[in-house]
Amino acid sequence: MGATTQADAIVVGSGLAGLVATYELTRAGRRVIVVDQENRHNLGGQAFWSLGGLFLVDTPEQRRLGIKDSPELALQDWLGSAGFDREDEDYWPRQWARAYVDFASTEKRDYLRGLGMKFTPVVGWAERGGGFADGHGNSVPRFHIAWGTGPEVVRVFAEPVLQAERDGLVEFRFRHQVDEIIVDDGVAVGVRGTVLEASDTARGVASSRARAGDFELTAGAVIVTTGGIGHNHQMVRDNWPVERLGPVPAHMIAGVPAYVDGRMLAIAESAGASLVNRDRMWHYTEGIHNWDPVWPDHAIRIIPGPSSLWVDANGRRLPAPNFPGFDTNASMKAILETGFDYSWFILTRSIIEKEFALSGSEQNPDLTGKSLRVAAKSRLAKGMPGPVKAFADHGVDFVVRDNLPDLVAGMNEIGRGGHIDLQQLERVISARDTQVENPYSKDAQLMAISNARHYLGDKVVRVAKPHRLLDPEHGPLIAVRLNILTRKTLGGIETNLDSQVMLPDGGAFDGLYAAGEAAGFGGGGVHGYNALEGTFLGGCIFSGRAAGRAVARRV
Numbered sequence: 001m002g003a004t005t006q007a008d009a010i011v012v013g014s015g016l017a018g019l020v021a022t023y024e025l026t027r028a029g030r031r032v033i034v035v036d037q038e039n040r041h042n043l044g045g046q047a048f049w050s051l052g053g054l055f056l057v058d059t060p061e062q063r064r065l066g067i068k069d070s071p072e073l074a075l076q077d078w079l080g081s082a083g084f085d086r087e088d089e090d091y092w093p094r095q096w097a098r099a100y101v102d103f104a105s106t107e108k109r110d111y112l113r114g115l116g117m118k119f120t121p122v123v124g125w126a127e128r129g130g131g132f133a134d135g136h137g138n139s140v141p142r143f144h145i146a147w148g149t150g151p152e153v154v155r156v157f158a159e160p161v162l163q164a165e166r167d168g169l170v171e172f173r174f175r176h177q178v179d180e181i182i183v184d185d186g187v188a189v190g191v192r193g194t195v196l197e198a199s200d201t202a203r204g205v206a207s208s209r210a211r212a213g214d215f216e217l218t219a220g221a222v223i224v225t226t227g228g229i230g231h232n233h234q235m236v237r238d239n240w241p242v243e244r245l246g247p248v249p250a251h252m253i254a255g256v257p258a259y260v261d262g263r264m265l266a267i268a269e270s271a272g273a274s275l276v277n278r279d280r281m282w283h284y285t286e287g288i289h290n291w292d293p294v295w296p297d298h299a300i301r302i303i304p305g306p307s308s309l310w311v312d313a314n315g316r317r318l319p320a321p322n323f324p325g326f327d328t329n330a331s332m333k334a335i336l337e338t339g340f341d342y343s344w345f346i347l348t349r350s351i352i353e354k355e356f357a358l359s360g361s362e363q364n365p366d367l368t369g370k371s372l373r374v375a376a377k378s379r380l381a382k383g384m385p386g387p388v389k390a391f392a393d394h395g396v397d398f399v400v401r402d403n404l405p406d407l408v409a410g411m412n413e414i415g416r417g418g419h420i421d422l423q424q425l426e427r428v429i430s431a432r433d434t435q436v437e438n439p440y441s442k443d444a445q446l447m448a449i450s451n452a453r454h455y456l457g458d459k460v461v462r463v464a465k466p467h468r469l470l471d472p473e474h475g476p477l478i479a480v481r482l483n484i485l486t487r488k489t490l491g492g493i494e495t496n497l498d499s500q501v502m503l504p505d506g507g508a509f510d511g512l513y514a515a516g517e518a519a520g521f522g523g524g525g526v527h528g529y530n531a532l533e534g535t536f537l538g539g540c541i542f543s544g545r546a547a548g549r550a551v552a553r554r555v
Contacts, residue, residue, distance in 0.1 A: 007033045007171070007219040008555040010191055012178050012264060014038075015045025016537060017516025017544035018225035019157040024548025026164035030555060033217055034170060037177040037196060038259050041203045044154030046227060046256050046517075047537055049204065051303070051359050052146035052153050052367075053124065054112070055534035057105040059144065061123050065457050067140050071105040074142070081127075081136040082528025089276040089524065092494055092502065096523035096543075099497060100535075103542050112541075115156035118147040120367065120375075122457040126303070126533035128448070130330055131321040136530045141457060143534040149361040149368040153537055175199060176215055178264065181222060181271035181512065188271065188501075188511035190218035204294040206258040220555035221511045223499070223547045225540075228489025228517040229262030229281075230255060231295070236486055241279040244529075245329060246336030251416065253287050253299035255359075255487040264518060268493050273512065274504045277491030277525035285331050285343065286324070287485025291394040299485040300363060300391070305355025305463050306449050308347040308480075309432060313340035313418025315408075315425040317432075320444040329530055332484070340418050343482045344411065346429070348474040349384075354464040356388045363387045397481040404429070404470065407477045414481055433468040488536055489517050494524035499547035513551060515543035522546075 008030040011018045018034060025032045036042070056062075057074040078101050084090040123144055129137015146152045164170040175196040182190040195213035229235040231254045240248045269275050290298040304324035311317050312335060322331040324345065335343045347355075361368045364387070366375040384392060392398045399410035408422045435441040439450070449466055452458040467474050493514040494502040499522070501509040520526060521539025 007031045007217070009221045009223060009551050010035060010217055010219040011223045011225060012191060013045070013225035013227065013516070013518070014043050014172070015225060015227055015516060015540070016047035016154060016157065017540040018223070019044065019154065019161055020541050020544030021223050021225060021515055021548035021551070022161050022164070022170060023157050024545055025552050026161065026169045028552035030169070030552050032170050033173060033219065035173045035176045035178060035191065035217065037175065038207060039174050039199050039201065040172065041201070042259070043158055044151075046260060047540065048150050048154050049360050049362070050150035050153070050537060051361065051364060052149035053126070053143045053534040053537065054146060055104050055142050055532060055538050056109055056144045057101065057142060059109055061119055061121060061144060062141065064121070065123060065141070065455070067123065069140050069142065071101060073139055074105060075101045076134065077137065077139050077532060080134045081530040081532055083530065084528050086277070090528070092496060092523035093277070093520070093525040093528060095497060096526040097528070100522065100526055100539065100542050104538060108538065108542070112156065117152060117156050120145045120147055122461055125452070125455065125458060126325065127328065127531070128306070128326045130327040136327055138532050141455060142532070145367065147367070148370045149364055151361050151368060152370070173215070173217070177209070178267065181267060182216070182218065183271050186510055188222045188509065190216065191222060192216045204257045206295055221513060221551045223551060224264050224268055224493065224512070224514040224518050225516045225544060226264040226518050227260045228492065229260070229265070230486045230488060231258050231260040232262045233486060235262050236281065239278045239281065244333070246333045249336060249341035249484040251341050252484045252486050253289060254295065254297045255284065255287065255299045255301060255485045257295040262489070265492065268501065268512070268514065271512070272503060273509060273514070274494040274502045275492065275524070276494045277520060280490035280520070280525055280527070280529055282328070282488040282490050282527070282531050283332065284328060284485040284487055285335055285482055287483040288391060288395055288397045288480065289483065291391060291396070299483070301359040301485050301487070302345075302480070302482070303357040303359050304345065305351070305458075306445070306452050307351045307355055307464050307466070308345035309429065309469060311344050311346060311425070311428065312338045313342055313344070313415060314338070315420040315428065317428050318343070323445045323448055326448070340416065341484055342416055342418075345480040345482060346469065347478050347480070348467070348469055349476055349478070350467060350474040351464045352388060352392070352478055353382065353384050355462065356384070358387050358391070392478070397483070399479040400476055402476050404477060407479055411479050411481075429469050433470055436466045436468055488531070490520055490527045490529070490531065491525045492518050492520035495519045495522065495543070497546065498550035499543050500550060513547045515547040516540040519543055
């Protein structure tokens with residue numbers, strides 16, 4: 001057993017929530033040990049790989065684009081999306097939701113800008129909703145992308161933490177895997193675990209779990225910030241809400257690295273923590289297999305504009321309002337209830353050039369590299385963006401053909417059990433195409449496209465001008481096989497507004513705190529059943545900040 005070490009706080013996990021908590025602790029002069037099962041290359045965790053989107057309310061960026069937002073509208077959207085309906089399990093999530101929307105409406109932007117973060121000028125309109133004002137979805141665009149994407153979100157917290165390491169306030173224990181939270185007379189006082197063999201694998205690459213020793217660390221408090229269950233597909237299947245989302249998909253690809261394994265949730269529960277809302281999760285229907293993978297089953301999500309025709313595995317159009325980018329969970333259920341675990345986007349060259357964005361920092365090198373010249377050239381130029389073209393050329397999920405018969409043949413070659421009938425699909429597309437002859441329509445998707453193009457940010461850089469899919473001037477035709485991509489855990493360790501872990505009897509767990517995805521991004525489920533996008537990084541920041549400040553006061 002390695003030597004016991006005393007510190008003011010132990011942070012388990014060096015992802016974004018862990019960095020934020022550590023940053024706040026060191027600002028207060030506290031000594032912190034950060035423990036992580038991966039190596040130093042993975043500092044920042046999943047946040048590094050993200051697009052860097054942040055949910056912000058009534059900002060200068062919104063107002064410059066003519067967007068009228070308010071805390072009241074944002075809270076209406078949040079609560080309508082969350083659908084809180086559990087008296088006990090949703091007690092703290094309800095309070096976290098109100099506190100988080102207030103944070104996103106007031107301090108959040110200034111807090112981040114004070115650390116050096118800037119935002120791109122165009123605000124994205126993600127998760128546009130299910131069609132009702134008081135239901136799920138964002139009434140207005142709120143998706144603010146950090147200038148520099150995920151790596152920049154990590155940087156603004158990692159740099160002061162690394163400086164604190166040089167100053168002697170922070171000690172990192174990489175390749176240390178926690179197996180137990182030490183509890184003494186009801187108080188969390190430290191952690192025990194396994195020292196893993198040294199590894200120099202690159203960021204995101206799956207690493208060895210070979211044992212090299214043991215360790216034990218003690219401190220005034222323990223903060224768990226180890227993320228969710230997204231790459232543990234067995235755990236995803238065990239908790240899958242069949243009645244709400246449909247049958248468990250047989251084929252799933254992973255939108256997060258292999259270390260997102262959910263281990264610490266069971267370890268925290270074994271120590272006495274309350275876990276709630278285990279069946280709430282946030283996975284995507286628009287996953288594609290990465291042609292150049294970093295981790296096993298590496299998935300990339302298409303962040304679509306609203307124009308692609310969405311059909312199921314047999315070529316039937318998904319029912320309204322299951323349009324691209326509108327209602328993730330409703331679309332998930334509609335797809336899985338067909339008996340298949342995949343669907344299709346059918347689109348044109350004109351649509352893919354303007355509307356296809358790929359989630360992830362590595363898929364957006366212009367924004368990640370913070371080059372105005374490169375970004376302007378990339379976003380306004382004709383032709384597919386480079387990363388999208390690479391998938392069209394090399395990705396196993398893309399079919400590109402000059403005519404519909406050849407497109408259908410290609411779709412049937414890579415379908416997993418479904419069959420597209422050419423005549424049936426041609427009728428669906430032709431019927432849709434009749435609706436673009438006029439500036440108005442009875443087709444709900446074309447109405448939504450018209451609505452989107454009233455927003456300047458969508459009209460200029462995001463939404464293609466409506467046109468007939470079978471118009472050869474906009475060809476070639478493209479079909480994209482969409483797979484279920486696992487990503488986020490919406491439930492988790494129950495916490496109060498100080499990020500202090502709760503006990504099953506409703507009391508607070510002395511000395512134990514949790515933040516980020518491990519805590520359902522706050523309270524054990526701040527998002528409820530749905531998320532409004534741009535809320536995950538922000539949830540890590542808000543809950544990590546609360547944990548760091550609370551523990552700083554405690555010790």
